[in-house]
Amino acid sequence: MKKIAVFVGTRPEGIKMAPVIAALRQAPDLEPIVVSTGQHREMLQQVVDLFQITVDHDLAVMQPNQTLASLTARLMTRIDELLDRIEPDMALVQGDTTTVLVASLACFYRRIPIGHVEAGLRTGNIWSPFPEEVNRRLASPLVTLHFPPTEFGRANLLKEGVADKQIRVTGNTVIDALQMEVQRQQDPQIKAKIDQALAEEVGRDWDQVPYVLVTGHRRENFGQGFEQICDALADLADRFPDHRFIYPVHLNPQVQAPVQARLGDRRNIKLITPRDYRTFVALMSRCRLVLTDSGGVQEEAPGLGKPVLVMRDTTERPEGVEAGTVQLVGADRARIVEAASELLTDRASYDAMAEAVNPYGDGQAAERILDRIREHFAELVAGASNASP
Incomplete structure (x- = not known):
C-alpha cells in the first residue's frame, strides 16, 4: 500500500481536497495521511468537521501578526521534520497557498514525488493575486504530476516546459465537493x-x-x-x-x-x-x-x-x-x-x-486524480523492471 501525504492549510484547500481524501480512504491500495498546517485553523476545522476528515498530523504553524516570511520558515521546518518521520511515497498539494509552495519544496528536497491538484492557473501578473501567483509558479517546476482543472491550465504548463506526460486534466475537485454537499442538503x-x-x-x-x-x-x-x-x-x-x-x-x-x-x-x-x-x-x-x-x-x-x-x-x-x-x-x-x-x-x-455552461468539471475529478496516481506507481514498477539486467 502506497502512503499519500495530503497537505491542507486553508478552508479552500480543505474543501477541494475533501473529495480526494474521501476517495483515498476508500481505495484499497492507497493510504492517505492528512496533514493540516493550520494556516486557517478555525475556518479549516469547519471543513474537517463537515466532510468528516481525520487529520493525522496538525502542524499548528499560525502565530498572531506573522509575516509571510516567518510563516514560510516555520512551515519548512515542521513539514521537513514530519516528512522525515512518515516517509510518504507521494505528497498531494492543492492550489496556491504558502502551504503549497513550502510543502512542494520540502518534498523536492527529500525526493518525494508531488501531485499538484488545481495546477496551471495563471494570471501573468506576479502581484495579482498576491502572493498566490508566485506560490503556484514556483511550485510547478518541483511537481511530478500536474492536475489542471481545464485545458487552459494544461496549456499554461506546456508553455512553461512541463512534459505532457506529467499533466492530466481532471476537472476541478471543488465541483465534486459542491455536488456532495448539495446532495446532502436534500x-x-x-x-x-x-x-x-x-x-x-x-x-x-x-x-x-x-x-x-x-x-x-x-x-x-x-x-x-x-x-x-x-x-x-x-x-x-x-x-x-x-x-x-x-x-x-x-x-x-x-x-x-x-x-x-x-x-x-x-x-x-x-x-x-x-x-x-x-x-x-x-x-x-x-x-x-x-x-x-x-x-x-x-x-x-x-x-x-x-x-x-x-x-x-x-x-x-x-x-x-x-x-x-x-x-x-x-x-x-x-x-x-x-x-x-x-x-x-x-x-x-x-x-x-x-444559463452559461460551467467549464469546471463534472464531479469526477477526484477519481481521475487517483487513476493517474496509480498509473504513476505502475510506471515506476515498469521502469524498474526494464532497467533490470
Whole structure:
C-alpha cells in the first residue's frame, strides 16, 4: 500500500481536497495521511468537521501578526521534520497557498514525488493575486504530476516546459465537493438546521427577500480596494432597497475595519460572521447574484446557475470569463455598480450568465486524480523492471 501525504492549510484547500481524501480512504491500495498546517485553523476545522476528515498530523504553524516570511520558515521546518518521520511515497498539494509552495519544496528536497491538484492557473501578473501567483509558479517546476482543472491550465504548463506526460486534466475537485454537499442538503433535517442558523443572523425571512451574496478578502484589495468595494455596495443598497446584500465578513482586521466602518449601519446590508461551507453553499444556492474577489467561488457559483462579478482586475480562471459565467469588474466602485445593476434589472443579461455552461468539471475529478496516481506507481514498477539486467 502506497502512503499519500495530503497537505491542507486553508478552508479552500480543505474543501477541494475533501473529495480526494474521501476517495483515498476508500481505495484499497492507497493510504492517505492528512496533514493540516493550520494556516486557517478555525475556518479549516469547519471543513474537517463537515466532510468528516481525520487529520493525522496538525502542524499548528499560525502565530498572531506573522509575516509571510516567518510563516514560510516555520512551515519548512515542521513539514521537513514530519516528512522525515512518515516517509510518504507521494505528497498531494492543492492550489496556491504558502502551504503549497513550502510543502512542494520540502518534498523536492527529500525526493518525494508531488501531485499538484488545481495546477496551471495563471494570471501573468506576479502581484495579482498576491502572493498566490508566485506560490503556484514556483511550485510547478518541483511537481511530478500536474492536475489542471481545464485545458487552459494544461496549456499554461506546456508553455512553461512541463512534459505532457506529467499533466492530466481532471476537472476541478471543488465541483465534486459542491455536488456532495448539495446532495446532502436534500435532507430535511440538514435544511432545517441551515434555515435556523441563517434566520438568527440574517432574519427569519432570509430566503424570502431577494439577495446578493458578497465575499471579499484578497490582499491586493486591502486599503483603497476595499473602500471602493464598500462604497459600491452602499450605492447598490440604496439603488435596490428591495434587495438584501449578505456579506460574510472575513476575520482579517484589514477587511473588518473598512467594511464595518462603511457598511455597518446600512439597513439592507447584512454583515454576518464567516459561514461554514454548508451554510455558504446554501447561501449561494438561493442568492440572485454573487460579488466576490475569491477564486473558488468563481467555479462554484456557476455550478449553481448564479452569475458572478469578480472584483479583481485579473483572474487565473479565464475559462469562466470565456464561457460567460463570470465577469471581471475590478475593485472599482463605478464598474461594480454598473454591472450589478444591469444583472439585477435586465433579464436577458442575467439569463445569459446564469444559463452559461460551467467549464469546471463534472464531479469526477477526484477519481481521475487517483487513476493517474496509480498509473504513476505502475510506471515506476515498469521502469524498474526494464532497467533490470
